[in-house]
Amino acid sequence: MDAMMMDAMSAEMKMPGMEMMDMGAMQACMDACSACEQACTVCSMQMMDCAPACMNCADMCNTMMRGMMRMQGMTPAVMMSMLDACMSMCQYAMDKCMEHAEMSEVCRMCAQSCKACMDACMAMRESMMKMAS
Template sequence: MPGMDMMDMSLMQACMDACAACEQACTVCSTQMMDCGPACMNCADMCNTMMRSMMRMQGMTPATMMAMLDATVAMCQYAMDKCMEHADHSEICRMCAQACKDCMDACAAMRESMMKMAS
């Protein structure tokens, strides 16, 4: 990817780690048979795709990577909101919502870093 040598690799690793953790949490949460399940499975898939794309990097441009980061944040936000509806009586939903929040924060930090490189 153009500009790869200027990317903050520690932020990229943190983002990949957060995506992996969110994927796992969402996969577990989706098995509870609650109405957050479909959102969690979609979020798990999005996080997996984001993580794998960051690992590969070939065929990516900064614009496509930022768009994928935005999509991951949006999907995590939706899954987190759905899980928070059950957080008062489901520890799994609470943990999943936190993993979604952590992933959103890591993706936003990665995107912000990329924006600074572009300016």
């Protein structure tokens, strides 16, 4: 998403508790979710035992990204719960992919993408916690 879209979203955010959303952290999180979704989708086609975890992770990342773009009805507590779920799913997929990382470049890259997504979700969550205090 480009800067103009993020500026427009920021101007429209008038929901209680979400007025001070860190749009940079949100954009980084959406980008990481998108990259992780794509990597997990490719990885799931390899027919290794990480495929189910990767498919579920791709779905979770897509849901997280769509939720952040929608915003209406999204409360800080709900968003934090979604971020936690996304981080958990990324951790599980990353762990499964790391089992094959030495023999599969796709699994190695997928694991890296899952880690980047977890980091971006954590940064988003920490940003929200700072704004709440």
